Every structure is written in C-alpha cells, then in structure tokens.
Amino acid sequence: MSSHRALGPRRMNPVRTVLGLAIVVVGGVIGAGCDNDKGLVPTVLSFSPQQVQIDRMGQPLVEVAFILSGLMSSFKLGDPTTDSQAYRPTSLQSVQQLRTQVNGVVGFPSEDSPGVTPDTAVDTVLPDVITIDFSRPIAFPNGRNLQDDVADYQLGLLLNRGQVLNGGAGFPDGVSNDSIFLATFPYVGTPH
Numbered sequence: 642m643s644s645h646r647a648l649g650p651r652r653m654n655p656v657r658t659v660l661g662l663a664i665v666v667v668g669g670v671i672g673a674g675c676d677n678d679k680g681l682v683p684t685v686l687s688f689s690p691q692q693v694q695i696d697r698m699g700q701p702l703v704e705v706a707f708i709l710s711g712l713m714s715s716f717k718l719g720d721p722t723t724d725s726q727a728y729r730p731t732s733l734q735s736v737q738q739l740r741t742q743v744n745g746v747v748g749f750p751s752e753d754s755p756g757v758t759p760d761t762a763v764d765t766v767l768p769d770v771i772t773i774d775f776s777r778p779i780a781f782p783n784g785r786n787l788q789d790d791v792a793d794y795q796l797g798l799l800l801n802r803g804q805v806l807n808g809g810a811g812f813p814d815g816v817s818n819d820s821i822f823l824a825t826f827p828y829v830g831t832p833h
C-alpha cells in the first residue's frame with residue numbers, strides 16, 4: 642500500500658477523506674462508506690443478515706482494468722481492507738504482462754519515461770477507495786469531478802502512457818466526455 646492511502650477505523654488526516662461505495666440488495670439499498678476526521682460514518686459498512694453485497698465502487702474501472710477476469714466476482718464481493726493482500730500479486734503480474742504485450746505492437750506509442758511502474762500503478766488503485774485531499778486541487782485521482790475522463794486516466798495508468806501521475810490526461814480510449822452536465826442535482830445530463 643502506498644503511503645497516501647489509508648483505510649479502516651483509524652482517524653484520518655483532517656483534510657483527507659476516503660470514500661467507497663458498496664452496493665447491497667434488499668429493497669435496492671445502496672450504502673456508502675466514508676471516513677474522515679469526524680468519524681461520522683465507518684468506511685466499511687455492516688450489513689444486516691437480509692442484505693447482500695453485490696458490487697462495490699471506489700475508483701472506476703479497477704476491476705475491469707486491473708483484476709483478472711477469474712477474480713472479478715470475488716472482487717465485487719470483497720472489502721477494501723483486504724484488497725492489497727488478495728489482489729495485489731495477480732494485478733501486478735497482469736499489468737506487467739499487458740505492458741509487455743502492448744510494447745510489442747509495432748507503432749504503438751512508447752511508455753512514459755520516467756513513468757508509472759507496475760507497482761505504483763497497482764498501489765494507486767488498490768485498495769479500491771478514492772481519496773480526497775482538500776488542501777489540493779480536486780481532480781481525479783484526488784477525488785473525482787464529473788467531467789474527469791477517468792477511463793483515459795485508468796488506461797494511462799495501466800499502460801504507463803499519458804503521465805497520469807504528473808498531471809497528464811492518460812491514454813485516450815477514443816471516447817470523449819459529454820459537455821452537458823447540469824448545474825443542479827442530479828448534475829449528470831440527460832441520457833442519449
């Protein structure tokens with residue numbers, strides 16, 4: 642785990658908040674976990690016997706980009722507190738193998754140098770929580786704005802292209818954001 646990420650009931654840096662979302666069923670209940678210096682809500686939710694976790698979300702696209710397909714189901718049902726132990730070794734291997742394969746594609750853009758090592762890439766997405774340091778500008782991965790192209794960011798992190806940890810935009814997936822966000826709730830635009 643990298644030094645800037647933290648989990649669990651311990652008290653946090655006053656300006657940092659850790660967010661995660663667990664999706665549980667029984668009446669479509671959606672629960673969110675939040676941990677900050679006020680300790681208002683535990684990071685990890687406690688479910689009643691009637692509630693079953695079916696998915697979760699900290700950072701976007703972690704499971705599809707960094708978790709091996711055979712482990713996705715268990716990852717969805719997992720808990721951030723065990724992410725590094727349970728998924729770091731296989732995720733690291735997956736990132737290394739993917740980069741090797743992509744680097745062998747003739748004409749594909751070269752990796753950043755200096756760039757993001759496989760270890761740093763994996764430690765940026767595991768445990769699967771999103772951190773916010775309010776003393777710094779809010780933009781993914783420091784929190785997330787609606788307009789942040791997080792797919793490009795995660796792809797850049799995975800492939801080490803686009804200087805994602807140095808303010809770069811990551812690697813383009815060919816899909817741009819809409820610019821129809823609303824100024825009021827629910828903020829996202831009309832589906833189309």
Ligand SMILES: [Ca+2]
Nearest residue numbers: 790793814816
């Ligand atoms: Ca994109």
